Structure formats: C-alpha cells, structure tokens
Amino acid sequence: MEFETVIGLEVHLQLNTETKIFCGCRNHQFGSEPNTHVCPVCLGLPGSLPVLNRKVLLSGIKVGLALGCEINTFVKFDRKNYYYPDLPKGYQISQFDFPIAKKGFLNIKVDDGEKRIGITRAHLEEDAGKLIHDDELNASLVDYNRTGTPLVEIVSEPDMRSAQEAYDYLTALKLTLTYLGVSDCDMEKGSLRCDANVSIRPAGQAALGTKTELKNMNSFSAVKRAIEYEVDRQTRIVISGGKVVQETLLWDEAKGTTHTMRSKEEAHDYRYFPEPDLVPFTLTDSDINAVFKELPELPYVKLFRFKKQYGLNDYDAFILISDRSIADFFEKCAVLYSDAKKIANWLNGPLMKELNGRKKSFSQLSLSSEEMTGLIRKVEEGVVSNLVGKDILTTLLDTAKSVNAIIEEQGLAQVSDDAALIRVVDEVMAANPKAIAEIKSGKTSAMGFLVGQAMKKMNGKANPKKLGEILKGRFENV
Amino acid sequence: MINKETVNYVGALARLHIDPQNADRFAKNLEDILHYVEKLNTLDVSSVKPTSHVLDVENVFREDTVIPSLSQDKAMGFAVEHHKGFYKVAKVIE
Known part of the structure; x- marks a missing residue:
C-alpha cells in the first residue's frame, strides 16, 4: 500500500529583546550563573504582577506580517495550566483564542516551482526554565534564568509531505526570521526550537492519520532524520496491522x-x-502600518530583485541573499x-x-566594498593572477591592510613588462631544445611545458596570457 | 454530569487531595454550579460585548529596559532546598 506523509511544524522562537516578556530581568542569559536573572515576577512569587514588554508585541506583529498573516487587532493572553518544576507559577502565560497573528504562509522551493505552506497562527508566550536531572543527588535542579524569555510560537498547517519539505520550510522560515532581526535563530543555543507533528495515511485518503509529536531535535538535519525515522516506524506499524498511538516522542x-516521553504533560x-x-490590548491599523513600514525587504523579494536588477542566475542570487549582510555588501560593491x-x-x-574556513559570519569580518572591488579590478586588469x-x-581579511599595500609589500604584481617576459622566454627556449623540436614536429602540448618553466623562473608572477602570446609568436616567426 | 471520577480527575490536575468522603458532596456542589451557568446560557447576550477583563483598561505596557534582578542568594532564600545556585526538587524524569 502507498502511504502519504503529513507533517506540521511548531517552531518556538526566542526574541532578542533586552528584557523578558513580563519583567525587567535581562533576557540574554546564555551561559550565566543559574538563577541570577530572576525576580518576583518570573519566579511567580505571590503578589507579583506581569506587565507586557512593548517591544515583544511589536516583534510579534513583525513576525506575523513577514509571514503574510492577518494581525489580530484584539490581543489577549491566557493561562495554560500544567504542573512541572520548570514552570514556577504552575501555568504558562500564552495566547489561546486571540493570537497576535493568524492565516499566513511561507513559500518553499520544490522541483516544479514553489509550494505554499500555510501558517495557522503565531502567538506570544513565555519560555519555561531549565531542568537538570542529577542522578547523584537523586533530584532535579532548576534554573529559572530562561523563565519569561519572550517566545513567538509559529504553527504551520499540516502541509508538508516529506521530511525534505519540512527541512526546506525550516530553512525558509529561518531566513525570513533572520532578516527581521528579532532573534538570532540559533538552534544549537535553543533560540529556535522545532517540534514536528507526523502522521501517515493511505495515498488518496482525505482524513488524517493518528499523529505523533516529535521533540528534542537540535538541528534542521536532526528534524529531517527524526521525521524519516518516524515515518518509517509508523509505516511498519500500519503494514503489520497495528495502530499508531498518539503520543509525544x-x-x-x-x-x-x-x-x-513519560512524565510531562501526561494529560x-x-x-x-x-x-x-x-x-x-487593542491595535489600530496605524499601529500595524507603522510596523509594516519598518519591515526590511524580505529574502524572497530580494532574490527576485537581484535576478532582475543584476542579471544574476537563481543559484548566485540565492547564495547572496542567504545572508542579509552579504546581500547588502554585494549591493555596495555593485555601486x-x-x-x-x-x-x-x-x-x-x-x-x-x-x-567557512574561519567559521565566521560575514558580519564578524571587516571588509570594505572599496577593497573588495579594488581587488577584483586588479585581477581583471591582469595586475595579479x-x-x-x-x-x-x-x-586582506587577516591584516586589514589595503589591496595596494599588500601587492606592493609582497611584490605580488604580475610581470606584464614585455622586455622581462621576452628575456625569460628566450632563456627557457635555449635550455629546452627537445621541447622546441617537439613543437616544431607538431606536438604543441610541449608549449604548456615551456610556459610552466617560464612561470617557475618568475616565481609564478608572470602574466600567463602575455607569456603564452610571446612564446607563440616565437614559433610563428620561425 | 459531574461524578466522583470527574472530581478526582480535576483534583489530580490541580494537585489537590480529595478526601473520598467529600468527593460525592463536591460532585453535587459542582453540578449545582454548572446548572446555574446553564441557566445563564439561556439569556440572549448577542448585543453584549464579551468581557475579557473585569477592568476597563487596555494597552498597559512596560518599555524594554533592564531593571536589576534578585541576587542568587536572595533567589535561593525562598527555597525549601537548593544546591549550588539551583532550586532542588524531587526528581522528574523525561
């Protein structure tokens, strides 16, 4: 029997605001000592009251607009109740029936063009704390630094049909979110997390099969592998006449x-x-328009423009737009x-x-468009190979010296001076009578050997094009 | 229909110990409350705006400005048990 895979993804995005969602504790706590960024509000102490961080609401609107969502003009928060030690209040402040954004989409690339993946909703909520399970102490240790970190949860429609589509959706989503600058989107650090809802159904059947929820993947490729594994597992169960059990894995x-997964959220x-x-909270159209005006040019719009404006092919344009800072740099160079x-x-x-070699992102380097285009010009003019x-x-990247200074200091300029090149060609020809005899007998491959010899004599700094021309001229004159 | 099982289930979710002797009585109390709500449901409220908050106040924000957090010592001061700056709780396994 043929089966169809159905995947929906829930992405949790940590926002990079200065402070937490409902209190003034610092939000960047990665690597901090435990419980040093906590206060009565995020510890859920009796009598404390949460107050919404304005920037969190604005970031939520930004994410919603970038994903083509409708923004709700009436926004409220709800309590999601469950008992677990990572949640000091015994409930998470989240959004239930009036999320900040709903009914959006994201396009992904597929073989025959683009596929639209629906976004069900995006809502704001607070992150929970971190638990460490300590066998020696036979106890769990709780760090509430992360508690109250602002999150946007982005829920997709079950529109993906393969692990690869899920991977492509995540890549496209991350690209868009990175452009917005609302999060560093680093899955290893946990600032972007993804749960996958996976089910299978006989091909052609409209009703959805029983789904399982996959958690604990810490990279996009892990999401892909986990889905592949789960689809395989479900298929084997169904083929052998069993039933998939709805559970969290x-x-x-x-x-x-x-x-x-045992314990948590049993019911x-x-x-x-x-x-x-x-x-x-009520939002006016002008509130929403103000955020809309602040949106940067989004990656797929930029991709289209780069192809059109600069005549680039899809491949080149896509690599450039994959990092907003490189795309910006490209445009500075193009001027x-x-x-x-x-x-x-x-x-x-x-x-x-x-x-890649330096394991750095472009924004961590200091490279000016003047030096970059200066270098390209030197190569194109034949000054250097x-x-x-x-x-x-x-x-240039190591020392921040200028291109001109580097060429001068290291004597890198190609020798294009005819007299010098002719001298070397003559020397090489005199030293290799056998090669000359071969060329004269029609074995022109020996020509490359002579060019190589001349290049060696000049420590690789001869202009190869000129060298070749001079050498060829010598034989035409014979 | 609220029965003893529902009372025990809701009690478990809320981490409340329900005395077996009281379960029947609570079931009846809760049932009465639901009946009352059912009665309210018969009213026509189509022209009434839903109340999402008892206060007639909207859009209360704070700006994204850091204020000092508690010290770790102070944060640990509330704890029944702690260990090296962490709150220590009964082991939960995932």
Whole structure:
C-alpha cells in the first residue's frame, strides 16, 4: 500500500529583546550563573504582577506580517495550566483564542516551482526554565534564568509531505526570521526550537492519520532524520496491522531513534482561561502600518530583485541573499564595480570559502566594498593572477591592510613588462631544445611545458596570457 | 454530569487531595454550579460585548529596559532546598 506523509511544524522562537516578556530581568542569559536573572515576577512569587514588554508585541506583529498573516487587532493572553518544576507559577502565560497573528504562509522551493505552506497562527508566550536531572543527588535542579524569555510560537498547517519539505520550510522560515532581526535563530543555543507533528495515511485518503509529536531535535538535519525515522516506524506499524498511538516522542540523536516521553504533560488538559493579571490590548491599523513600514525587504523579494536588477542566475542570487549582510555588501560593491556577475563569483566563491574556513559570519569580518572591488579590478586588469588574488583576499581579511599595500609589500604584481617576459622566454627556449623540436614536429602540448618553466623562473608572477602570446609568436616567426 | 471520577480527575490536575468522603458532596456542589451557568446560557447576550477583563483598561505596557534582578542568594532564600545556585526538587524524569 502507498502511504502519504503529513507533517506540521511548531517552531518556538526566542526574541532578542533586552528584557523578558513580563519583567525587567535581562533576557540574554546564555551561559550565566543559574538563577541570577530572576525576580518576583518570573519566579511567580505571590503578589507579583506581569506587565507586557512593548517591544515583544511589536516583534510579534513583525513576525506575523513577514509571514503574510492577518494581525489580530484584539490581543489577549491566557493561562495554560500544567504542573512541572520548570514552570514556577504552575501555568504558562500564552495566547489561546486571540493570537497576535493568524492565516499566513511561507513559500518553499520544490522541483516544479514553489509550494505554499500555510501558517495557522503565531502567538506570544513565555519560555519555561531549565531542568537538570542529577542522578547523584537523586533530584532535579532548576534554573529559572530562561523563565519569561519572550517566545513567538509559529504553527504551520499540516502541509508538508516529506521530511525534505519540512527541512526546506525550516530553512525558509529561518531566513525570513533572520532578516527581521528579532532573534538570532540559533538552534544549537535553543533560540529556535522545532517540534514536528507526523502522521501517515493511505495515498488518496482525505482524513488524517493518528499523529505523533516529535521533540528534542537540535538541528534542521536532526528534524529531517527524526521525521524519516518516524515515518518509517509508523509505516511498519500500519503494514503489520497495528495502530499508531498518539503520543509525544523524544528524538535520540546519538541512537538515531525515538522513545516515548513519560512524565510531562501526561494529560493534555491545559484548562486555558483568560489571564486576569494582564489587561487586553487593542491595535489600530496605524499601529500595524507603522510596523509594516519598518519591515526590511524580505529574502524572497530580494532574490527576485537581484535576478532582475543584476542579471544574476537563481543559484548566485540565492547564495547572496542567504545572508542579509552579504546581500547588502554585494549591493555596495555593485555601486563601485559594474560587473555584478564577477562580484557574485568572488563573494560566493573565495569569500565564502574564507568564511567557512574561519567559521565566521560575514558580519564578524571587516571588509570594505572599496577593497573588495579594488581587488577584483586588479585581477581583471591582469595586475595579479586570479590565484594570487585569492591570497590577497586572505591577507586582506587577516591584516586589514589595503589591496595596494599588500601587492606592493609582497611584490605580488604580475610581470606584464614585455622586455622581462621576452628575456625569460628566450632563456627557457635555449635550455629546452627537445621541447622546441617537439613543437616544431607538431606536438604543441610541449608549449604548456615551456610556459610552466617560464612561470617557475618568475616565481609564478608572470602574466600567463602575455607569456603564452610571446612564446607563440616565437614559433610563428620561425 | 459531574461524578466522583470527574472530581478526582480535576483534583489530580490541580494537585489537590480529595478526601473520598467529600468527593460525592463536591460532585453535587459542582453540578449545582454548572446548572446555574446553564441557566445563564439561556439569556440572549448577542448585543453584549464579551468581557475579557473585569477592568476597563487596555494597552498597559512596560518599555524594554533592564531593571536589576534578585541576587542568587536572595533567589535561593525562598527555597525549601537548593544546591549550588539551583532550586532542588524531587526528581522528574523525561
């Protein structure tokens, strides 16, 4: 029997505001001592009252608009009740029936074009604390620094049909969110987390199968692997006549398997009710328009424009827009140098290689568009070879010296001076009578050997094109 | 219909110990409350705006400005048990 996979994703995004969602505790606590960014509000002490961080609401609107959502003009918060030590109040302040945003979409690339993945809703909520299970103490240790970190939860429609589509959705979502600058979207640090709802159904059947929820994946590729594993597991169960049980499963990265999650949220009975400690919020059209005006050009709009404005192919344009700071840099370079394709080649090739080698992002480097285009110009004018140009780029990033200074200091300029090249060609020809005899007898491959010898004599700094021309001229004259 | 099982279930969710002798009585009390709400449900409220908050106040914000947090010592002061700056609780396993 043929089965169809159905996947919906829930993404939790930590916002990078200065303070937490409902109190003034610092929000950037990664690597801090435990329980040093806590106060009566985020510890849920009796008598304390939450107050919404304005920036969190604005970031929520931003995310919603970027995902093509409707923004609710009436916004309220609700209590989601469950008992677990990572939640000091015994409830999480979240949004139930009036989320900040709903009914959006995100396009992903598929073989025959684009596919639209629906976004059901995006809502604001507070993050929970962190638990460490200590076997030696036979106890659990709780750190509430993370408690109250602002989150946007983005819930997709069950529109994805393969693990690859889920991966592509996450990549597209992260790209869009990174452009907004509302989060660092780092899955390893937990600032972007993803749960997957997975089910299978016989191909052609409209009704959804029983789903399981996958948690604990800490990279996009782990999400893909976990879904593949789960689809396989469900298929085997159904084929052997069994029934899939609705449950929450934890992905085990080391083993490459899932196992049933016990304890937490056994009964999914959250008893939502309106949060009485927070008054409701109403947004006017002009509030929403103000945020809309602040939205940056979004990645897929930029992609389209780069192709059109600079005549780039899809591949080049996509690599450039994959990092907003590189895309901006490209445009600065394009003002100074007219051949956009050449710039794209340098940024997507040698520069990308430098970034990967250094394990750094572009924004961590200081490279000016003047120096970058200066370097491209030197290569195009034949002052330095392509190969030497790449070395200069390395030095440029290491030392922050100018291209001109590097060429001068290291004597890297190619020798294009005819007299010097002719001298070397003559020397090489005199030393290799056998090669000359071969060329004269029609074996022109020996020509490359002679060029190589001449290049060696000049420590690789001869202009290869000129060298070749002079050598060829010698034989034509014979 | 509220029965003893419902009372015990809701009690468990709320971490309340329900004395078996009282379960029947609570069931009856809760049932009475639901009947009362059912009665309210018969009223026509189509022209009444839903109350989402008892206060007639909206849009209360704070700006995104850091204020000092508690010290770790002070935060630990509330705890029954703590260990190296962490709150220590009965072991929960995932």
